[in-house]
Structure formats: structure tokens, C-alpha cells
Amino acid sequence: MTILEVKQVSLRIGGLSVLTDVSFSLNKGAIHSLIGPNGAGKTSLFNCITGFYRPTAGAIRLDGTSLARVTPHRVVRLGLARTFQNIRLFKEMTVLENVMAGCHCRSEGSIVSALLRTRAHRREEESIREISRRWLDFVGLRAKEQRRAGDLPYGDRRRVEWARALASEPKLLMLDEPAAGLTHTEKAELIELLRRIRGQGTTILLIEHDMPLIMQVSDHVVVMDHGQKIADGEPAAVRRNPQVIEAYLGVEE
């Protein structure tokens, strides 16, 4: 079963070809990694999928629904959540309030129901809190829910971002360099967390540089270089692929 299908996607910015004819598909319920040297086009592809960039050509489908011309906030509602490479939390708000943001697209309280303080409105507010707390438990941050997000140490800020993304109930969770800046212990915890997320049926797509982590956790790896896909398959097979070795190590003249 395919959850995400990327078909012949190209992206040109000005005269520059950022992505050329990229195609791959991701199976449901697995951990996928998108790797490649710096400047390979990984984040650009990420931004095309999440609606922040509009591809010049090609199609992207999430669970059969086309993501062409879908704005970023609609993409989340369709079931695709993301985190940012340089953690983007609402620093001035509490940890709990940050995670509650993830529930926004799954709730519908209007201005009118808030003003009338209807029972349905109170019940929904209650359930938003409950769901958010459950995700804070899931990432192990429940005890810090009232802390100001900006005051947390780096590793915890990453967890808040994961909890916030998970609260939007994604079918596909896309993490942009989740291991960057984490300590050895935190990386081990990340691997365990990724497996737990997969365990509940959510598909994961990672962009990562940390090779040992990728090889350990991924079910499937997509390799990019110079805006093109150069390999795609199981981690062990990809590692032996001469094109991949060339992209990472260069080639002897």
C-alpha cells in the first residue's frame, strides 16, 4: 500500500533546476529516509510535498489525493505533518499550548461557540487538552507542560515539535533532520520513539545526515544528489550502490 507518491517532480527557481524528474513512492506504516549530500534538494522536495513550494512539473499524491495547489495548512488537514529543520516553536507560549496547536486542524470551535460558551465548545476544549497531554506523555514531556517552550533545553524543544506534529493525527509524519544536535542518549531515545510511532501505524519520512541512525532505523531509503534521485531501496542495498558511494565520497580520477 502506497501512502505517498512522488511522480516526476521538477522544481525550477529562476534559471536554476533545483529538482529534476524525481519519482518514488512510500509504503504505508514504514520508516523511510531521504538522504543525500548538502544541496542535493532534500529540503526543497520536502517543501514541495508540504505545500510551501509549488513544483514546476509533476504530481504528488497523499493516500490518493493530489497535493497540487493545496496550501500548507490544508496539507496538514489531509494528514501530512512536518517539523522544521531549525525547530519552529511558539517560544513565548507554554509546552502544552504548543502541542494544542496541532489539534487545531482536527477541531472546529468557532467564534460564535466561544462567545456563547456552549457545552460543545467546553467539551472540545477539554478534549484538545486531553489529546495534547497524551502526546506529551508519548514523547515524555508531560511533567513540563506548563514550562515556556523557549526555556526548554534543545532536546526537549525537539520533542515538543514532534508532539505538536503528532497531535495533528498525521498519516505521514515528515521530520527534517530530527537527530541534528541531539546527544548520544537522545538519539537512542529518538530511534525508540520513531519505532513507537511506526508501531501505531503512522508512516515516517526522515531527512537525515546521521548515517548510523538511518541504517539502523530505516525500512527504505531514497538517495538524492544534484536535484535527482540516484537510488532507492533497502538500506543495505543502497549502501552498496556505486552511485551512492560516488555521491558521498567522490570518484577517483
Added chain:
Amino acid sequence: MLGGSVLLAACVLPFVADPYVLEVATMALLYIVLCLGLNVVVGYAGLLDLGYAAFFAVGAYTTGILTSQFDWSFWATLPVAAVAAAVAGVVIGMPTLRLRSDYLAIVTLGFGEIIRLIARNLTITGGASGLYGIERPVLFGIRLDRNIDFYFMFLILVVLVIYVSDSLSHSRIGRAWLYVRFDEDAAAGIGINRVAVKLYAYIVGAVIASLAGTIFAVKMTAVSPESFTFSQSLAILLGVVLGGMGKIPGVILGAIAMTLLPELMRDAGIYRPLVTAVGLLVLMLFRPQGLWPDGRA
């Protein structure tokens, strides 16, 4: 507790105050409504609006025109004024909400001036001399024309607007305003429709200012374009910033300060604006977060 005591004091005040104090207190209530309304836009959603007086004008002129030229009762003009302001909010909002801070500020500044110039040049709005002979409201056969009547009308509106601000700030939409204010891209990336969320802030703010304008019109029985200048918008914005953006008691304090300061400095004569400006500068240097700020701003 504190809120209850303040409200009680506000109810007793007009019965013990002399006419001058009552007039100043009524103006303070008007500013509280306007500052709380703008606080939704600037304090909650973080959209710098330099033309907020335009929505105040929409309410005042709607009531003024309908009562003086079409013989409507004041009460019947209220929903029309609210709808007119909401439409004005959407009209200014739609094309501008994709802009970021500085550009948005310039467009709202222009919008404020456009509304004032339209009012100045149309026949229906009475041109430069404005509208006069606006009919006073009648409630249960009693004509409301004493200063104390308008004091209480504004007081009721203040209580209503506090309730609205408080309800919204603790709701899903209130949180969405903060998310958009603190990080627009992250908000969109987590599923928040930033354009709709900002538009709601504009509409709520516009309706609040408009309702203040309707009472202002029947209190003065006359409205003229000069009540809705850029300096009026600026005074409202100063009240919000002075008190502490985003926090209701702070904004109320700021609004009162903006009403009282000019009165207290009558002796300063022509130097009054200079003294006010220096005072504000000093305050912003030593207390940039406002008098009673929101903890997270």
C-alpha cells in the same frame, strides 16, 4: 474580586462625580472599548493597524446617517453598523493580510485616511462639516439624553467587550491568533489557516470599534471627519501599547492613561504634546513591555 470592585466603583462614580469628571470618565470608557477592540488585532493577532479609527468612523456614520436622514431608531442601526464594519474589515483585510508587518501598517494607514476623506467629500456624510442633528436613542419611551445615560451605555459596552475578549482569548481561535502572531510559517505548517485567522481578528476588532462609534454619534449628536484622523488611530494604538499588549487589565489601564494624561496636563498649554511625547518616550525606554503586560509578550 478586583474586577467586581472596579465595576461597582464605576457604577457609583457618575452619582458622585461633577459634570467635568463624568465627561472625562465617559471618554475613558470610550477609549477602553476602542483599545480593547484594537487589542484583538494588535495584541492577540499581532497585526499592526494604523488606521483603526476608520472602523470607529464606519459605526458613527452608519448610525448618524440612518437616524438623521432616514429616521431610523438608534437601536435598529446597531446591527447595520456591525455588519458594515465587518464588511469594511473584510475589504481592508482580503488584499492586505498576505503582507507582513511594515507593509500592512502602511496599507492600514492609507485605509484610515481613505475612509476619512470619503466621509469628508460625500454629500450623504455631510462633507467637511459633518452630520448634525443625530436623533437621541429612546428606551421604553424615555429619551436618553443626559450625560449619565451615555456613561452607562459605554459602561455596558465595556463589560460586553471584556467578556468577548476574555472568551475569545481562551478559545481555539484565540490560541490561533497567538500562533500566527509568534510564528506565521510554523502556524501554517501545523495546519492553521493564517489568512482566515487574521481576517477574524480584523472583523472582531472592526465590529467593536463600530459599536463604540454608534454610541459616540448619539452622545455627540454630531459627527465630523475630524474625529477620525490618524492621530485618533495613533492614540488608540498608544493606549494598547502603553498598557501592555494582549492583556485585558493592562489595555484598560493604557486607555485610561491616554484619556487622563492630556487632561492632567492642561496647565502645560501649548507644550502639552511635547510633554506627552517625552513622557511616552521615557515610559518606553524604562518599561517597553507596557504598564501591566501579558506575561509572554
